[in-house]
Amino acid sequence: MNGASREALAAARERLDALTDNTSVDATKLAEELASVTALLDREVSLRRVLTDPAQSGESKAELVARLLGGQVGGETVDLVSGLVRSRWSQSRDLVDSAEELANTADLTAAQRGGSLDDVEDELFRFGRIVGSDKELRSALTSRTATASAKGELLRSLLGGKAQPVTERIIVRLVTQPRGRSLEAGLDSLSKLAAERRDRMVAVVTSAVPLSDRQKQRLGDALAKLYGRRMHLNLDVDPSVLGGISVRVGDEIINGTVAERLEEATRRMAG
Template sequence: MSSATRQSNAAARERLEALTDSTSVDLAALGADLLAVTGVLDRSVSLRRTLTDPAASGQRKADLVGALFGGKIGAEALDLVAGMVRSRWAVSRDLVDGIEVLAAYAEIIGADKAGALDEVEDELFRFGRVVASSTELRSALTDGAATATAKGELVKRLLDGKAKPQTVRLVAALVTQPRGRSLEGGLEEYSRLAAGRRERVVALVTTAVPLSDAQKERLGASLARLVGRQVHLNVDVDPAVLGGVRVEIGDEIIEGTIANRLDGARQGLAG
């Protein structure tokens, strides 16, 4: 990501934070409005190029946003998008990505304010694991021949009443507007975004058996000391690891499983 895009995304995030701190904005409606703008720009290469043209004045681009979306989305979403088109973007698609992330972040702020952020993080992770383990479900949710409405309804049938409303809307957004990425990748991205709300990192922990709450607490504290930040644990149970713990934090892997040690021993014997 270029420095221009990074700075523009950071500025948009700050405006959203300020908006939600000072007003009683409907965050679900705000997220839906931003997602609708994402869909429009995703379908129109010429429009997003116009809105990111460095030769055009910021006010001119903001006026175009007003002409296109005024009366169709809420005033808060309109103001945020107008601010974003005034910023500089390395490539036109970065603007669309930024608006989509802002839509997801609005839902995450809503979950945080409702005291449900931990649950949303866990639900996104668990749903990703369910999708990864079911070829049939993944095919249904990513079927290019199915309409967005049909896939959105499927998400609601699967999750309504079983997950937080923010989780349902985030998953539905990924399913109905995949934008060329995998569903699992989108879920991981949103999980990281949720963790970032509290300035913590996500650790994927794989064990042979479920961890107790006390074990999770001790492991989380140890990892926090190691990385210097709070750590949110996503725990996956896989009997194939035999024993011990495997931890992934970003690109870093801490391997302490019996299966890995046995593999090392086998390689040593073979050598």
């Protein structure tokens, strides 16, 4: 996403944050309604094109949204979607992507309010690892012949009562409405979005042996100092890891080629 779409999404994020700062707003309901709007926009190509047509005024598009959604969803959702269509978009698909992100962010806000955001982050990571290691499960969840209903039922049987409700909801949405993305890419995006709720970056840490609580704290502190942002650690154990530990932050892999950057982290962990 770039250009006008990036600016439009940034403005939409600010509006959502301002709205959900008010704890009287039901973030879970907001997420459900935004997810329904996302599905509508994804399904109705002609509507999506009208709502992103630069030749149409923002107000006329907002009025169309009010007529379509009024009485179907709450006023907060209508206002957020109206704000989206008043903006300019580089591509019509960017409108759908942004509505989906707002839905997921609203759900993550609900988790944050309930004190379960850390659990959701960890569950998303663990689910990704499970899918990556179980070819049969991945095949069932990405099959083009299986119905969305069947995939949803499978996920609920796997996650129901074992994961946070928010985790279950957003994974079910991802799998049943993939919208051309790979399952791995979708889970990675959700994990990053969850981390951003606390203004933290995500570091995937693979170690030869499990890290102690003290080591995890020291490594997190060292990485936060290195990158200038709070860091959430997704931990994995792999005895084959050379050097005992590997850290990936975004596209950057911290290893011996950047020994200077690891020096502080190594010193802290050893201490």
